[in-house]
Amino acid sequence: MRRALHTGPWLRLARTQWAPLAALAVLALVSALLAVAVPAATAAGYDRDAATTVGTDADLQVVGRAKGTGASSAIPNVGALTANAFTWQQLLPGSLRNVTGPPEASVALDSPQSIAGEFSEPRELTLGWDPDTDRRIDIVAGRPPVNEVPLNQGRTTPEIQVMVAERYADAMGYKVGARLTLFDEEIPEPLHVRITGLYAPANPRDAYWAPRVSLLRPTERIIDREGTKAVVGTALTDTGGYTMIAADARRGFTFTWRFPVRTGAVDTGRARTIAAELDSYRAAVQGHAGLFACTVETPLEARLDAFLGRLRTAQSVLGMALAGLLAVAAGVLLLAAGLLGERLRPLLGTMRARGASLRQLAWYAGGLTALGVLPAAAAGYAAGLLLDAGPPQRSSLYAVAALVAVVLALSGAMVLRERGGGLGSAGARRDDFTAARPSLRRLVLDLLLVVVAVAGVVVLRQRGAASGGDPLVAAVPVLLGAALGMLVLRAYPYLLRAAGPLLRRGRGALWFVGLARASRQSVIGALPLVILLLAAAVAGFSATVDAALRHGQVRASYSVVGGDVRIGSTGLDPSAVAKARAVRGVTAVVPARVVQQVTGLGEPAPITVVGIDLDAYRKAFPGVPGLPDAPNGQLVSPGAAGILASGSKPVTLSSHYIDPFRFKPAATIDRFPSMDTGSAFVVVPYTTFGSSNYPTELFVRGDHVDVAALRKVLDAAAPKGAPRDVQLRADVLHGMTAVPMVHLVHRTFRNAALIGGGYGLLAVLLVLVVGARARGRTVAHLRVLGFNRRQSRALALVEIAPVLLCAVAAGWVLGLLLPEITGPVVDLRPYTSGFTATGHTPGAAALLGLLAALLLAAAAALAVDRAFDRPNLGDVLRTGD
Template identity: 60%
Template sequence: MTRLVRAQWVPLAALAALTFAAALLAVAVPARTAAGYDRAAVAAIGPGADVRVQGRAAGAAAFSAVPSDAALGAKSLTWQQLLPKSLKDITGEPEPSVTSDAFLIDGEFARPRLLYLGWDPRASERVRLVSGIPPINPPGATGGDVKVVLAKRYADQMGYKVGDRLALGDFKARVNGLFEPVDPADEFWLPRARMLHPVIENMPSTGIEADAGTALIDQNAYARLTTDPARKLLFSWRFPVRKDAVHAGDADGMADDLDAYRSAVAGRSDMFPCEIRTGLDVTLKEFAARLHTAQSVLGLAFGGLVAVAAGVLLLAAGLLGVRLRPLLGLMRARGASLGQLTGPSCGLVALAVVPSAALGYAAGRLLGAGPPQTGSILAIGLLVAAVLLVSATIVARERSGGLGSVADRRDDLGAARPSRWRRAVDLLLVVLAVVGVVLLRERGPDAGTDPLVAAVPVLLGAALGVLVLRVYPYLLRAAGPFLRRRSGAVAFIGLARAARQNLVGALPVAVLLLAAAVAGFTATVDNALKTGQVRASWAEVGADARVEAGPLDDAGLRRIRAVPGVTGVVRVRTIGRAGITDDPAPLTVVGLDLDAYRRLAPKVPDIPGTSGVLASPLAADTLGTGTVTISRAGMDPIQVRVAGEVERFPGQDTGSAFVIVPYAMVAKSTGFPSQVFVGGHDLDARALRAAAPGHAVTMREDVLRDMTRLPLVSVVHDTFRDGALIGGAFGLLVVVFVLVVGARTRARTIAHLRALGLSRRQSRALALVEIAPVLLCATAGGWVLGLLLPEITGPVVDLRPYTDGYAVTAHVPGVPALLGLIGALLLAAAAALAVDRVFDASPGTVLRTGDS
């Protein structure tokens, strides 16, 4: 065995290196993607996320349920014990608090002032007094000033100091002290901003803006608040979400558990009614939809990468088997049994593959790319088993062999006839591919991360590889007569040598085909995602920029037109809560010059070319098919007749009732909000805001940037990029490996041809001609398959969660992908020339006396 290892150390080292690389990637790539999923989940949830149990109570009901700090903490434990495990794992310790309704501070101020009184034991632990004393109130007091402490920042901005009295209607509060947070960056303060500084709020009754703040009180002041049965108190038990405990895979389960937790809290009858308040469920459901899409799409890419890695290893094992066949044939001719052949074949391969796979797995874990994935171990096991199976197959081929079986066997692709077994396998691959596609399309998006999803590209690639290998010899034969008529011999000889490859030599066709399919698929879907997001940004904004201008006069419109970079503007007048006499359902009238708008923003999707009045489906049902009159207070009545429907329009909610009429119909209805669609290039948002002061400006570039920065989008882009690079690297590795393994045999053949007059330049050209059929057939077939995969697997490759619901249909590769494909082909050609140059030998050093 030692002598055999020394004799075959080059292919063994290559097989070990390839196994190590494949195992390393099988661990690192899925782990890195899973870590990206988790980071995306944390980003989607956002800072300050929480689950709150809230209830309102007053008077005796409030005090009997929560009479003290200990009772407040006991209720915290009650709610915490009711938490489902998935929520308990991601939430921190409860943060109980009690807050009064807002008191209006008496006095003359630029803006009304509201003050909340908050009993928050956890907040009191996170502050330090900078002046004054704590808010100590006497127990059982029902009169006198309530002692409070304010944040120093709030007091400075509002003009308060220690000792000031605040008149809160029939309540009087005295500022006992001022505090600062121990750690202002602590996320604890995110939902409690009102404690630290003034916050603008709308007053409940009038909607007038007011400066609101929260003063901290103690337990005795809380007890005093419960003496008034008319004063409602808000009890809140907040469970903050811990970012380090959030995992993407738990999103679906947490959303379902939140519903169960709502039912459990609502079913408690031992205190006043409480409910769950959180935005976590909506966030989790949106994230789960995006995660489902990402896992489905990336599962297709991962399946292709595993197949490419397996093909590379099988190729290396097959070429090693070709080198071992003479030795195995000799041993068989001397009477060795098949079991005795297993040691030199399977044992040698296992010696190279098993330790390398273990080292690759260990190296992948040491990289710390992300959490370990069960699929990584499964993929490595399958790769090792496949390589060992190849070596076992090579042994099985010698069951009736000997020296004659090696010497007389001819299995060139151009001459060999497929056996019945091979025909059956080929037919099985095609049938499995067809069945897989049919089942996948029937199940649609529900297929998710099912192994069937990942297997479909591999099955399609294998089926296409079978067809290419069947057609490949006929293409070479068809080109023969044409090349014989040419004056040069390089093309004819190169094609003849390409046709002399056996099945193992043709395996690069299948591997390169799968690599090209993976690269084509990832490039196509990635470009489609970018195109869909651009389309969605146009649909959301409606132009390069949109100014929410409120009532706008001609002077304001001229200021917007004068902004540098503006090439055109279209004014829109929006009249809400309009309606017709026969139907009280409100609708929004959008006054717009449609022809001018189409010229300004031709890239906005879903705008019909119909002239006249357009209505949303809901508004069309209200308006009917005849002429109707639309009116409202402050608006001159207009008569309209619907000429067509429009599903969406920028600035209007999808599914709402709106009607688009010519601007001239509503031009005289002044005092209503306006929008201005702005077209141009290199627009300056600050200049637009200055032209329309006090009004919102939405830039399409900003909206597009926000879309591309959505959680998971960067994960999808990065994984697609890595998949294309890894697939291309494996493809080039196959080319180099095949060239190096066959270099010495080829060098001897070239030496004979050089003796017959072949020049160095012709030998270089011959190297290109020999590799060209494999490269062109495999790359062309794989690239076409990659471009068609998004259409074939259409229900699974649904990118609408990343494009605001807009379907993505532009399944074409981008220019960088095409340049990358050309570059890969050029690198493969350069590798062929480099190997030819390295192993070049003159006829005098190769041929011996008597050679012919």
């Protein structure tokens, strides 16, 4: 009976307020679900990028080098090779041990040996000892090598038995029993080997073979500056063969203990730890005694550095967008809870007037709010986990807890508002936009908010790109949005008051009444303005950074390639320019000549000279950035300027390939296509080299260029045997845009803008639905005076338009300016190959999306007005109205 007395009024209160309570519950559920799913999906995207960056060919290698008997005494047999592998594995830090597989040991001669004989292409053979291959191959012909070490081996090494891959033997024409003589440039005595067996991989798809391609088939390598290619293969011997070769003290060996990195084992957390522990492992290996000196070689360091650079930028820019989205969600929940509180305010005032204590009011108001929020938030959190969008984040739990806490805190504030007691607290006083006067306390809080936002920007810019996932980075845009929202709220009443006299002069009551209703929104009704402002700021920031990233990657691709296609060799026939222009799809061709090893008088340090017609190049390729004006066509890089150190005086440059010429730079250039960043080079006119000039590169412009035809032109124009290079800008651009992190950034920006817009629309709908009854009474009165249905629809638009336009305009401008305000935090260079991507105006798609959102909000106003339209005046007006 006692329990019924306590729960009866509480349940009746819940039944009477089921509509706002249901809205609050749905919003809490959706917000909690998004607070779990969005960070989890973002974290999964980070992990995918980490795994992709590491790739399938990453490994950690401990490499040592030793010669002759020093090598064979340190590593005399398979047991010693395996024991050292175990030692290196024990030294691995925990993070590296968790992501690497069992060690794979191998030994090989330091350099490939030349095969004696007359061939169309030079042939080389690497002799190796790789015990791990025995269980991964099948002998298809002959037998494995069996070398017996002679007791008294002289200076001449006996014939060594080896086996080679079947594909290599077929390509080279070798059979079982074939004898080969191998030469080393530094050792006059040759090595004699005999092929005793041919093998094939037991499982060609085994990842073991990926870094050992030469064990399965012939490969090629360039062996001189003229571009001569040699066919390289690998022959495997046994322990005896290794010992026989090591008897010659002049022959050196490379010992490799390879730890393969398991595919997909490196995630975001491990990437950070591995990058930090690689140096300690390198020091441990180098300081290990008991064996010849060894070092650690791995591509992990460079790859993880690239990933961590992208990660820091992504965490900064996405953190700002997601923090803004969280603030928008919190604002909508506060709006729903505030509207519920407004509905409860007369009841709470009546209860207070009848003697209820604040504790009793808190029990009913707080309990009702908790009933709508807590189960829904818990269900949303569980649903987010069940979605399995990615690894759950601790920040999600904090975000959900914060959302619930602010809603419950608002219900407590609603109760404290009734501490004065009596029915007068129930709403007899006006607290709308234009009538409410801010207290001194509110003025101080507003000023404090502005100061904190400005201080946050200053600190953020001082920390720069190193901020990464610092919460301050994410908080600053929200603080700026809140401060701007406060300023807009300050200016909003004055804008309405200024517009009033102008609208009174017009015919009809539509504009005047709509503006009056807009100005008489309660202080809770001001919350949609802040919500819409933050949502627009998130959308504007996302669109700006997204556009800057896309534009920066395009400019970076032009900076790397120099055109749509670049072809080159050590020297091209001058007729190649005309032939390239005749290729289908080509609209412009600009030749250039690159000369290496150019020096000035008394300056032994060499630089590179690039000869090109800059005016023609700018005209053909306006998209190439960073080309300063130079009346004489001469530019110098910072590196070359430091070498020449001539100041404003001209210098004479020359080399074995070009005649001396006078050089006086007109400007400095930081980057030029085909030149490495930071290299020492100068740019001069193409005619500098005289009438005997020939191009080494052709910069080609065109859409849908016939690349195969360009390759034929290059093959015909390049010297025989010279290396040929064909680089497509589309390939470079695809290499930058195909990175998983780039897709994640674009997708997150798009989703943040859409979700923020959805929350903004919900805020508009909540205000419209809650105010529909009062607006209906106003329209009913006006219809008595001749107000028609079309005007009532327009009244709904006029009523919401001031808040909507002020908030969206201010928020969009803030979003556009945020990349400039945050400065070095929005550093997109890790995504653009080091090229600086400056701010860029959002494209037409973003502007159309903003316009569509405004039109959707207007349509929502009309839909709500239509849904609550009651043509029967008797249902609205009371007796005496």
